[in-house]
Amino acid sequence: QPPTGATPGTDAGAGGTAGPAAPSAANAPEIGTDIKVRVVGQMTGGNYKVEAVSPATDRPLLLAVRHGSTPPATGTELNAWVLRHTSNVTFVTTDERGRRPISPTMAERYVDALGVVQELADDNVPDDARARLSELKGMANRCLRLDQHDWLDVWRVLGSPDRDRLALLRDLAANTNRTL
Known part of the structure; x- marks a missing residue:
């Protein structure tokens, strides 16, 4: 949790x-x-x-x-x-905080953040990997905290994960960043 x-x-x-x-009730x-x-x-x-x-x-x-x-x-x-x-x-x-759309500037940053995972999996460590991992951690945190104007869209971009998976993503990004 x-x-x-x-x-x-x-x-x-x-x-x-x-x-x-995830809701515990069917409806x-x-x-x-x-x-x-x-x-x-x-x-x-x-x-x-x-x-x-x-x-x-x-x-x-x-x-x-x-x-x-x-x-x-x-x-x-x-x-x-x-x-x-x-x-x-x-x-x-x-x-309405949380339901605002992702801005074009942030959309680019989020795409870059998500892309770093594939690059690292392909054994490629880009120069900006730490910054992109930090952004990925921030994406998970905004969904866990529900504290940013665009958290709902970010949560959906991440695949609407439950709290446990969001925490895993946050920790993976932070630990990978520290390792680099």
């Missing part, structure tokens, strides 16, 4: 794990999916208990609200999206 982390925009950990996870909505929710009440740590309006799900839902944002009133219906899953709850958010 990756390290415990805080849900983006909150001061407290929410659910005890960071990063996207859990996919990460990144739009979902309309109704606020039921406030929980600890800046989260709010919500219920799905559309599409329906049996999963317990919590709305993660960024620190400093206006808290939603009970009964309010909100257009949200699925942020992440833990073993027993799905977190949703109305914050």
